[in-house]
Amino acid sequence: MNEFNAGGGAGTCPVIVTNSDAFYLDPDSTLPEGPRPAIARSEYGIEFLSYPVVRQGFRDKRMQPRDEAYFKSIGASELILEFIREGNLNFMAPDKHDRIRPILVKAFTTSRVDSFRPEMRRIAGELIDQFIGEGHADLVAQFCHEYPISVIAQFVGLPREDVPEISQATMHLRMLGQKPFAPGMPVLEKALRYLHDHVEALVAERRAQPPRDDFLGALITLRDGGEDLTDKELIWGVAFMMLGGHDTTRYTLSGSLMSILETGMWEALAADPAPIPDVIADSMRLHPGTPRQMRVVHEPLEVAGHALVPGDVVSLNMSAAGRDPAVFDESASLRCPRSDPAYDIGFGFGRYACIGQTLARTEMAEAIAMLTSRLADVELTGEPLLKPTGVVAGFDSIPVRFRARNR
């Protein structure tokens, strides 16, 4: 294990490798012997590893997510920069972020999410109908992949028949994180152009009709009622919802399903679905769909005795934080509910915390309730496939056999 100088020079810390199944599944098994370090160095930059340090990192205004200047520096085209500037809440300039975020939050009311539950159940039921007769399925490819994009697209108010194309476009938006960046740009641009033009046409269509009470309808009403939001920001903001709500939920949901299979809770949850929200909450700690969030240091700061300087790249490592043995009792075990403390950074924390979290928790709970109520005797038939690294990651394949439950 090497050691490195963590930035400005206040001490050394270990060099670790996070790009492995072993790190995703059990970070401590890959860390140096002895007490777990609070920070380390990896292929991503400076890794924050302990729960309190990661949690504080989310709140620290001296570090910020990557921004337009970063994407310019890697050669992003004007269309991509426009998306970053106008709609990508995570990467846009802080003053603009703080103006737009509350407007989007207003359209995400809990009652709007709750009233969408029957639709979530319908979407989940239709996906299960497609494979239940087979007696086997890949729960990720045949369920977790399609379900969240169908939910988010229809929750926002995009036409149901457009979901396959929207899904393909959001998959291509993954290219935003590709290295090197240039080869993926044409595909990324095509996906952005599609989403922009699609939402733009829909907004025009909606304005010609009586207002509708869905997310898009609410945003248009807010914008036309005088909220400080341009049409460009509205259109790109809706496009960003598709990105924010797809892969994140796909991987988090597959992580929860893995936790349920690992702990043998499937039948208990079929009999009593009440603990499902607690299962999801603690599973996000063990199998996070967003195992890290990236930050760039803008002002000097000291973390756990290490000096960080402007330009340092920080990875707020949620995989490691979630299993911090100094904070979570029996940190490798699922507890429902867990309150020692509860894990509260699965959707980020502070200024950039996820605005879709109520929708995500609700849709995942409805999906698990539907799956457990319809499939019985569910067993893994092979090794689940893991995508262990990246900002969004987790189980890519969960092959199972089952029987259809008598209802």
Ligand code: HEM
């Ligand atoms: C289980 C699923 C989800 C997970 C694990 C998740 C995770 C996160 C995390 C960790 C952040 C903070 C990013 C940072 O600090 O840099 C975030 C932000 C965000 N998420 Fe989610 N998310 C999920 C689902 C959704 C859904 C369904 C939507 C929208 C429909 C959504 C929209 C957003 C948006 C717009 C932001 C940016 C907020 C801001 O910068 O102010 N997410 N999400």
